[in-house]
Amino acid sequence: MKTMQFKAYSGAGQLVMAEVPTPQPGPGQVLIEVAASAVNPIDWKLHSGMLRWVKPVRFPSTPCFDFAGEVKALGPQTSGIKPGERVFGMLPMQAYGSAAEYLAVNAAYVAAMPDNLSFQEAAGLPLAGMTALQALRDQGRLVANRRVLVVGASGGVGHYAVQIAKAMGAQVTGICSTRNIDLVRSLGADEVIDYTRNEASPLDEPFDLIFDTVMNQAFSHWRPSLAQDGVYVSLLPQLGLILHSLTLPLYSRQRVRFTFVKPNREDLAYLGGLAQSGQLRTVIDSVYPLTELPAAFLQGQTGRARGKIIVAVNAYHHPA
Numbered sequence: 137m138k139t140m141q142f143k144a145y146s147g148a149g150q151l152v153m154a155e156v157p158t159p160q161p162g163p164g165q166v167l168i169e170v171a172a173s174a175v176n177p178i179d180w181k182l183h184s185g186m187l188r189w190v191k192p193v194r195f196p197s198t199p200c201f202d203f204a205g206e207v208k209a210l211g212p213q214t215s216g217i218k219p220g221e222r223v224f225g226m227l228p229m230q231a232y233g234s235a236a237e238y239l240a241v242n243a244a245y246v247a248a249m250p251d252n253l254s255f256q257e258a259a260g261l262p263l264a265g266m267t268a269l270q271a272l273r274d275q276g277r278l279v280a281n282r283r284v285l286v287v288g289a290s291g292g293v294g295h296y297a298v299q300i301a302k303a304m305g306a307q308v309t310g311i312c313s314t315r316n317i318d319l320v321r322s323l324g325a326d327e328v329i330d331y332t333r334n335e336a337s338p339l340d341e342p343f344d345l346i347f348d349t350v351m352n353q354a355f356s357h358w359r360p361s362l363a364q365d366g367v368y369v370s371l372l373p374q375l376g377l378i379l380h381s382l383t384l385p386l387y388s389r390q391r392v393r394f395t396f397v398k399p400n401r402e403d404l405a406y407l408g409g410l411a412q413s414g415q416l417r418t419v420i421d422s423v424y425p426l427t428e429l430p431a432a433f434l435q436g437q438t439g440r441a442r443g444k445i446i447v448a449v450n451a452y453h454h455p456a
């Protein structure tokens with residue numbers, strides 16, 4: 137089968153096509169013919185070497201975590217999934233590599249795809265959607281009628297966060313640039329703030345939850361906009377922020393928390409249910425064939441994606 141591989145830490149230009157044996161599903165695994173995958177910032181961060189001290193890469197390495205496709209075979213002792221089923225999911229940190237034609241993956245990381253989504257729409261959802269869900273629900277403890285600020289509301293994680301927070305009944309404000317205002321409003325945000333017009337500082341309203349997916353401002357920038365018992369959730373454990381998370385409880389009811397996405401079938405099913413009921417959609421920025429993965433990475437690295445950058449892996453499985 138075909139995969140895209142890095143041979144060493146490098147930039148996207150060093151990604152090359154490789155022919156490798158099709159994997160066989162082991163106990164508890166399913167063999168999936170991949171129709172689509174997606175690009176996330178972690179893919180190029182891992183392979184550039186910038187995370188080598190926390191998460192070294194073993195080469196040759198096939199990048200990407202997200203997948204949507206069709207179940208082709210079951211390994212021994214695998215239940216709950218049938219051959220022919222359309223599924224989607226996210227590979228775990230220790231076994232990524234979905235930029236490939238086939239995957240043998242533990243069934244715990246796979247769920248049935250909502251039938252109103254295309255493979256490409258479904259492939260965008262797992263990593264970014266579960267990150268948004270776990271940040272809002274588990275770290276932010278979001279419940280109905282709370283006020284949420286989503287920083288980076290037009291990005292991969294942010295555009296799902298706006299929709300998931302709305303589905304949870306929250307009052308949602310999104311921060312984005314001028315060109316994305318209409319998009320973020322169309323996702324259901326009650327208020328939209330344009331960061332290019334300096335409308336983002338200071339914010340009048342105290343927020344119960346600030347979910348920061350951009351993380352280019354110090355916590356001190358957001359703190360005046362956080363309610364007295366509000367939670368600030370970040371996706372990046374910077375040193376200063378870790379110190380705040382440890383010291384804040386000593387003198388304040390505010391909290392700083394971190395999310396590190398953990399793939400699981402229950403959260404995939406929850407997101408699939410939201411998609412099925414029309415409460416969650418994937419905004420597709422662009423679609424690249426597998427052979428053009430380097431270009432997809434380069435676009436991701438600009439940090440300007442609107443929604444998700446999708447990789448079309450199997451030509452038979454994506455709409456014309």
Ligand SMILES: NC(=O)c1ccc[n+]([C@@H]2O[C@H](COP(=O)([O-])OP(=O)(O)OC[C@H]3O[C@@H](n4cnc5c(N)ncnc54)[C@H](OP(=O)(O)O)[C@@H]3O)[C@@H](O)[C@H]2O)c1
Nearest residue numbers: 177267288290291292293311313371395396397439440441
């Ligand atoms: N800890 C975890 O488990 C985890 C999981 C997923 C992602 N992450 C991290 O979370 C971050 C976001 O991931 P992502 O997939 O959402 O990235 P992304 O899709 O590349 O985000 C791009 C978006 O960010 C917006 N943006 C850039 N600067 C902004 C600003 N100052 N204010 C508001 N919006 C701004 C861009 O809009 P404009 O072009 O309009 O500026 C664009 O829509 C990355 O650092 C990623 O590594 C961590």
